[in-house]
Amino acid sequence: MLEEDIASTNVGLDLLGQARLWLAYAGEIDGRSEDRLAYFRESGDFRNLLLVEQPNGNYADTIARQYLFDQWHVLVLAELATSKDSRIAAIAAKALTEVRYHVERSSRWVIRLGDGTDLSHGRMQAATDALWMYTGEMHIADASERPLIEAGIAADVEALRVPWLADVRSVFAEATLTVPADSWMQGANGRGGKQGVHTEHLSHLLAEMQVLPRTYPDARW
Amino acid sequence: MNLRNAGDDVARAVWTALGAIADPEIPVVSIVELGIVRDVRCGDDECVVTLTPTYSGCPAMRVIESDVQSALALVTNRPLRIVTALTPPWTSDAIAPEARRKLAAAGIAPPGEVSRIVFQREAVRCPNCGSMRTEEIARFGSTACKAQYRCRDCLEPFDYFKPH
Numbered sequence: 001m002l003e004e005d006i007a008s009t010n011v012g013l014d015l016l017g018q019a020r021l022w023l024a025y026a027g028e029i030d031g032r033s034e035d036r037l038a039y040f041r042e043s044g045d046f047r048n049l050l051l052v053e054q055p056n057g058n059y060a061d062t063i064a065r066q067y068l069f070d071q072w073h074v075l076v077l078a079e080l081a082t083s084k085d086s087r088i089a090a091i092a093a094k095a096l097t098e099v100r101y102h103v104e105r106s107s108r109w110v111i112r113l114g115d116g117t118d119l120s121h122g123r124m125q126a127a128t129d130a131l132w133m134y135t136g137e138m139h140i141a142d143a144s145e146r147p148l149i150e151a152g153i154a155a156d157v158e159a160l161r162v163p164w165l166a167d168v169r170s171v172f173a174e175a176t177l178t179v180p181a182d183s184w185m186q187g188a189n190g191r192g193g194k195q196g197v198h199t200e201h202l203s204h205l206l207a208e209m210q211v212l213p214r215t216y217p218d219a220r221w
Numbered sequence: 222m223n224l225r226n227a228g229d230d231v232a233r234a235v236w237t238a239l240g241a242i243a244d245p246e247i248p249v250v251s252i253v254e255l256g257i258v259r260d261v262r263c264g265d266d267e268c269v270v271t272l273t274p275t276y277s278g279c280p281a282m283r284v285i286e287s288d289v290q291s292a293l294a295l296v297t298n299r300p301l302r303i304v305t306a307l308t309p310p311w312t313s314d315a316i317a318p319e320a321r322r323k324l325a326a327a328g329i330a331p332p333g334e335v336s337r338i339v340f341q342r343e344a345v346r347c348p349n350c351g352s353m354r355t356e357e358i359a360r361f362g363s364t365a366c367k368a369q370y371r372c373r374d375c376l377e378p379f380d381y382f383k384p385h
Contacts, residue, residue, distance in 0.1 A: 003359030003369060010361040017278020021307070090307040094277050097310050097385055105360040 007105060008062070014098040021091045039213040043202045050186050050193040051134035053202040057127065060120065063109045064127035070103035071167050072138045072160070079155035088153065107171045114175025121176065128172075129180050136185025139164070142194040231263040234296045235270070242288045245281040246364045249327040252285055256315025259306050267300045268293065273311045275385075276365045313366075313385045324348075324382055330355075330370065332384040345381050347372035357381075 023034040030037070052069055056062045077099055080092035113120040139161035141149060148154035165179075172179050191197045213219060239261070240253045252258055252272075260271040270289055274282050286303050293301050313332035316324075321331035325348045333343045345355045352374035362369040367380040 007361035013278040094307045094310040
């Protein structure tokens with residue numbers, strides 16, 4: 001498991017690097033530094049998807065969360081790589097090369113665990129079932145996104161639902177997993193991560209991430 | 222000598238100095254050989270060095286920038302500006318042929334050509350015994366740019382520089 005520990009860390013490192021590029025750009029527009037945006041916002045100010053703040057759980061939980069996100073991420077970045085905003089297009093094109101690798105790894109793990117032993121199959125299916133309700137908001141454009149989509153700057157996330165589901169279906173078929181039936185989706189009522197309404201887990205993550213710069217506000221690293 | 226030529230001379234000296242900077246994580250190759258240095262432009266009032274990260278979260282970028290600062294201070298007294306370019310994204314195809322040989326000699330299997338392996342699994346040659354009977358142990362290795370492999374003939378584990 002040491003190898004997979006390193007793999008998860010490396011995926012995290014890629015995502016952290018990408019987040020820095022996005023936050024630095026957002027900060028230039030917004031007038032706040034990348035560190036200010038990362039360390040001094042409250043949970044209600046974060047606009048991340050609910051899916052990515054869910055706990056690590058067991059390894060099937062971690063992989064299910066990673067895969068469902070990666071499969072969406074790769075589609076969004078491919079769209080953003082053709083954004084009319086050249087800075088967004090450049091960051092997305094860079095991130096895309098990394099995220100293609102992420103989805104390849106996480107989809108292989110979904111298949112290995114799903115089509116593995118009875119125990120691993122059961123855990124993979126349970127993890128997928130539990131996380132499915134957080135996948136709905138990935139495909140719903142927030143009011144603030146719509147003008148950007150129309151202007152060709154942001155990705156049309158609603159149009160990505162069909163290709164995302166097709167990719168998920170094909171991986172799940174190979175993994176002998178059942179695609180959960182769509183029922184209640186968190187955030188679908190306009191009260192989800194994109195509106196700053198989060199699950200309790202985000203605050204715990206932020207507490208750990210933000211404690212140092214908040215305790216020593218002038219610290220430099 | 223006109224100013225333009227003087228600038229070119231400085232740029233040549235800068236390229237030479239950059240070529241002597243080892244990559245912090247894979248010190249057998251230089252940052253120029255890895256394709257991290259995109260451009261050098263020396264004008265009368267400053268030198269601009271354009272770098273591109275291999276991976277957007279590469280933790281070595283800061284070290285590389287500070288290595289560039291100190292190396293160039295020895296070659297030119299013009300102020301140095303380091304610019305980071307993301308476009309076009311770095312790929313392992315930017316690694317110079319000589320650097321690939323150096324990687325292999327250091328026990329790191331060099332990457333295959335990205336364009337050739339997109340739709341098929343790559344065949345990786347063991348850097349220790351040359352066997353093609355190798356298998357992947359993990360998709361990621363000791364750094365973001367490497368995967369872990371094992372040779373089924375000499376049984377040695379080794380790093381594979383990912384085609385990316």
